[in-house]
Structure formats: C-alpha cells, structure tokens
Amino acid sequence: MRPVRVAIAGVLLAILGLAGCGRPAGNAPETPTPSGSAAGSFPVTVQAGNGQVTIAGRPERIVSLSPTATEILFAIGAGDQVVAVDEQSDYPPEAPRTSLSGFKPNVEAIISYKPDLVVTSTDANGVVDGLTKVGVPVLVEPAANRLDDTYDQIMDLGAATGNGAKAAEVAADIKRRIDELVAKAPKGTGLTYYHELDNTPYSITSNTFLGQIYAMFGLENIADKAPDAAGGYPRLSTEFIAEADPDLIFLADVKCCGESAETLAKRPGWAKLSAIKNKRVFQLDDDIASRWGPRVVEFARAVSEAVQKAAG
Structure with missing residues (x-):
C-alpha cells in the first residue's frame, strides 16, 4: 500500500513548476520524432529537463529513479538495459526494483550499480551534479503538464537508449488509442466532476496533465472555481465540494487511503451529493x-x- 506522501510527491513536482520538455502544448504530432539525433545512432544529444545531455554510446546499465521513466523504458524495449529502478517503480513486475530513492537519491548508492545512464524526474539532493562529476549522464524527465510532454519524454528515452523507432511506435499508439476513446465518448454532456488526489482533500484543475485528459471528454472541473488554484492542485474544503455537487467523483486515493463511495458518504454533508446518490463514484488505480x-x-x-x- 502506497503512503500518502508518495501520492502527493508528484503533485508537489508540478506545483514547483517542473514542466515537461521540448514540444509546445496542443495535440501531439501525428508522427513523433526524436529530440536527439537519428534513432539508434550515437553519440546522441537529448534535450531534457536539465538541458542538453549528450550520451556517448548505447547505455547498457540504466538506473531509473522515476516510476514513469521505468514504465516508458520497458515499453520502448529498453528493459534489458535497465539494471536498477527506485523503490516506487512497481511496474512492470519484472523491473529490477531496489531500495534506491527517487525523492532523496543517494549518489553513492546509485554509483554502486555502475550506471552509464540515470533517469530521474527531479534534481533532488544534487543528484545531477553528483553523478555528472563522476561521468554519468543524467536525464531529468519532469512531471508532465500536458500530453505532449508524455510523447516528448517517450521520444527522449527512445533516442537516449537507441530505441527511437520503437519509441515512435509507442507514442503514436498512445495517441491513436486516446483519440479513439475520445471520438467514441458522448458529446456535450455538461457533466461536472471532482478528482480527489488524497483525503485531505487535494484536487486538480484543468491546467494540469490529468485535467487536460478530463477536458478531452467534455467534463467540467469543479476545482477550476476554487479560490486558490495552488499551481493547479488546490486543497478544497468539504463545504466547497458539497456546494459544487459534482455529477461524477473520481478517487485516486484508493490504495493509499482506502477511499470509496462508502467512506465518502460518511463525510459531513456528502451523503447527499449527486455523485454518491446516483452511484457515480469511480475508483481509480492510484499509480496509473x-x-x-x-x-x-x-x-x-x-x-x-x-x-x-x-450519460447512458
């Protein structure tokens, strides 16, 4: 079971303004292209969150300190190049999970795996400088603000690992599948929603990665009218949520906090919410x-x- 602090960590990254790299916001390109040189050729220079990073040769001992980066690496066919992942990288199951921390990285512990490339989502504890001093290239691939950031980071890691062609396939497939889901969704429903990050409760606005996806399906976010947007992740009062009375509620605090329609109904004033009365509370996988x-x-x-x- 994942502690609440882990769930909130990604939120804090976004609040601090750690944007994704490379491409402007909007729809992803039909055919994503690497930000580095031609796929599979080295040396390659990748434009990451920490600037331009040059990788001399195809890395064979990658350390991932980011659960998202770990998932991307295995999806693009670089799994056999990964020798260690951080303690939160629980997917895919075959990832070589260790006690390494992505939130408080220890340079000496990372070096013990003899990496020739390290991927992380933030430059915590001076990890970039520490590893660069000993000749280990580091790619910082921060929390995404838009879907384009996802495609961009997939292409970054594809170029960096010599798997550019597969990365392009993965990015294009993600875009195609999401476009198909959006095309099939009911239009003009006017439905409102509340997305719960944790039970304090923090939420998201439409100016976030998740908020963009909800908007693609025509949903209206009650948190957009919060008095303090807090960088896109406002802490809402129970009174605010009760007054907004969302049509749908999405819970991303199921694993960490055990939240459900039943637990929500026990909160003061929430039993009368439309989403609860109409059985429109949806439990999400916290990690996804x-x-x-x-x-x-x-x-x-x-x-x-x-x-x-x-809408049915």
Whole structure:
C-alpha cells in the first residue's frame, strides 16, 4: 500500500513548476520524432529537463529513479538495459526494483550499480551534479503538464537508449488509442466532476496533465472555481465540494487511503451529493492516475467508461 506522501510527491513536482520538455502544448504530432539525433545512432544529444545531455554510446546499465521513466523504458524495449529502478517503480513486475530513492537519491548508492545512464524526474539532493562529476549522464524527465510532454519524454528515452523507432511506435499508439476513446465518448454532456488526489482533500484543475485528459471528454472541473488554484492542485474544503455537487467523483486515493463511495458518504454533508446518490463514484488505480507514461491510456479509458455510464 502506497503512503500518502508518495501520492502527493508528484503533485508537489508540478506545483514547483517542473514542466515537461521540448514540444509546445496542443495535440501531439501525428508522427513523433526524436529530440536527439537519428534513432539508434550515437553519440546522441537529448534535450531534457536539465538541458542538453549528450550520451556517448548505447547505455547498457540504466538506473531509473522515476516510476514513469521505468514504465516508458520497458515499453520502448529498453528493459534489458535497465539494471536498477527506485523503490516506487512497481511496474512492470519484472523491473529490477531496489531500495534506491527517487525523492532523496543517494549518489553513492546509485554509483554502486555502475550506471552509464540515470533517469530521474527531479534534481533532488544534487543528484545531477553528483553523478555528472563522476561521468554519468543524467536525464531529468519532469512531471508532465500536458500530453505532449508524455510523447516528448517517450521520444527522449527512445533516442537516449537507441530505441527511437520503437519509441515512435509507442507514442503514436498512445495517441491513436486516446483519440479513439475520445471520438467514441458522448458529446456535450455538461457533466461536472471532482478528482480527489488524497483525503485531505487535494484536487486538480484543468491546467494540469490529468485535467487536460478530463477536458478531452467534455467534463467540467469543479476545482477550476476554487479560490486558490495552488499551481493547479488546490486543497478544497468539504463545504466547497458539497456546494459544487459534482455529477461524477473520481478517487485516486484508493490504495493509499482506502477511499470509496462508502467512506465518502460518511463525510459531513456528502451523503447527499449527486455523485454518491446516483452511484457515480469511480475508483481509480492510484499509480496509473499519478504517472504520465504509457498507461495513461488506461486512465483515459476509465474516464471514457465513466462518462458513458453517466450519460447512458
């Protein structure tokens, strides 16, 4: 079971303004292209969150300190190049999980795996400088703000690992599948929603990665009218949520906090919420809802199914 602090960590990254790299917001390109040189050729220079990073040769000992990066690496065919992943990288199951921390990385512990490439989502504890001093290239691939950031990071890691062609296939497939889900979804429903990050309760606005996906399905976010947007992740009062009375509620605090329609109904004033009375509370997988890698399609599918059920 994942502690609440882990669920909130990705949120804090976004609040601090750690944007994805490379491409402007909007629809992803039909045919994604690497930000580095031609796929499979080295040396390659990748434009990452920490600037331009040059990788001399195909890495064979990759250490991933980011659950999202781990998922991307295995999806693009670089899994056999990965020798260690951080303690939160629980997918795919075959990833070589260790006690390494992505939140408080220890340079000496990372070096013990003899990496020739390290991927992380933030430059915590001076990890970039520490590893660069000993000649280990580091790619910082921050929390995504838009779907384009997901495609961009997939292409970054494809170029960096010599798997550019497969990365392009993965990015194009994600885009195609999400576009198909959106095309099949009911239009003009006018449904409102509340997305719960944790039970304090923090939520998201439409100016976030997840908020963008909800908007693609025509949903209106009650948190957009919160008095303090807090960088896109406002802490809402129970009174605010009760007054907004959302049509749908999505829970991303199921694993960490055990939340459900039943637990929500016990909160003061919540038993009368339309979403609870109409059985429109949807439990999400905490991990899928907090990562911006290939499994974003599964999140989009969950939203699509909820919209179809509510509009049906």
